[in-house]
Amino acid sequence: MSDRIHTLSGYFHEYQKSVTEPENFWARIADSFHWQKRWDKVLDWDFEGPDVKWFVNAKLNITENIFEKNLFTHGDRTAIIWEPNDPNEEGRKISYRELYEEVCQFANVLKSKGINKGDRVIIYMPMIPEAAVAMLACARVGAIHSVVFAGFSASALADRVNDCEAKAILTADGNFRGNKKIAVKAIVDEALEKSSVETVIVCKRTAQDVEMKDGRDHWWHDCIEGVSTENKAEVVDSEDPLFILYTSGSTGKPKGVVHSTGGYMVYTKYSFENVFQYSPGDIYWCTADIGWITGHSYIVYGPLLAGATSVMFEGVPTFPDAGRFWAVVEKYKVNQFYTAPTAIRALQAHGTDPIEPYNLDSLKVLGSVGEPINEEAWRWYYTHIGQSRCPIVDTWWQTETGGIMVSPIAGITPTKPAYATLPLPGVQLCIVDPEGKELTGNSVEGNLCVKFPWPSMIRTTWGDHDRCKQTYFSTYKGMYFTGDGVKRDHDGYYRILGRVDDVINVSGHRLGTAEVENAINEHPLVIESAVVGYPHEVKGQGIYAYVICDMTNRTEENLVNEIKDTVSKIIGPIAKPDKIQVVSGLPKTRSGKIMRRILRKVAEGATDSLGDTSTLLDPEVVKEIIDGRK
């Protein structure tokens, strides 16, 4: 555990080394992994391309670093504790050895279906252990997984299947969420009307009726029957893609963020152990879904590489009641608990009664991720869940960064409510003004960039390298642009202020305003729409849509509901607008650009501070919009 930071001065020392000698720093960390062949060079990079390579020409398999490397020392240790949706159903504890065997067995299944190195496999599954097995089995055979959140619609799923030209889909019959049973396979069937794959493997979870297409669809349990639990890992290059994860940006369709193998492995383990100060034997629980990057890096890869015991929860925070999280913490004596501000705020609204019955003494560290945590939620979390003794690690990072970038080191970095505090070793931040000039020193505010590569950074966007360049490496020359605004205070602490682009963050889920507009515009009576975010008490941001539509033969209520259904169908329920205002026009400049600033102000209710409206084509429209505000 020589890579562990133990003191604040130790942190500053490591940080300094990571900046002055980055290659030596990361070579030292990477040395503790199992490589089939060592690297020729630690780092090759050029942000113009962008072209970034970590551990150049090294060969490995990430699953050997989870399993083979460790089975002698902790084969019997629990890798995954699975807590089902229904507290009365029995969960599962899976040891490292058992998980290894399940992964090897399923890797053999994949191979028998013709899935090999470099092939893309979509995973569209509920939060069941087989989802983790699916990811790791792909990694075992060198296939590139792309997990799609099981709440996404058939059309969103089809887009992703098509974009990455997937060969197979791994899925389940259905999904238990609270008191609902959701059809999953039926959505896959619908998606496959608009796309095609050779193989669908279906894991039985809810035992609901599903249609199985001959030759294409197979039951998971039939596939593994009698299959060997021994499998030789495929050797991949350090820069071979490990996975694609689709995420929303400010324009167009979601893009497939590509992560490569070696750097991602090194960084997720390193950041996991340090940020959470995980010690062997601790029980760690991250409540995210594996459909998001947090689930990839901090339920599956980081914790399992570190030999941790990782809790995987199928359910929702409020089922059967608002005490569920705390019941699970007590049940497994969870030591590190990692969740999102939206969940904290939702539970905060239920008061402290649901917490009372439970013993939370096992907790040592609390984590937050996904969106800025407001001070009130931070304090509630600290006081009522952490009993004013557990440090909160407010971890800022992104799908594109692969791992945590700015965060306190638990118990070591002094915290400050709503501040993600300081960058992890290896992370060289830079704050720039709109012209790209670096703002040095403290007490500055601007756009957050990173000026030097870190091992788990995005390598490309699937099938469209130029999009990666345009989106992240072109706004400010020679730097990766995060899309977030940030403040560095007088202590040098970072506070993330939220997105400065047209991305909205609804309950920690990223959505592009353009993406939601495109979905709204699919409704045949919609002529034009504009979507903005507005502050929402629980979700962080809500979705406010202004629509111009043909109202003939329709009541506004009907139309609004139909539009919500359209968005649900095209993207998924998470993208359903909270408010829809039917308008006769949108505020546009003379050159035809929608003035979103004004729409944001109206949605926020800040109608007396609209700012400069002199470039508006038709000021009357603004008056109408204000009067009709929802």
Ligand code: 6R9
């Ligand atoms: C890991 C994840 C990324 C965006 C990011 C930022 C926001 C995430 C945050 C945070 C403030 C934090 N964000 N963590 N904002 N404080 N601790 O959430 O990835 O889904 O790609 O979202 O989320 O705006 O740019 P992703």
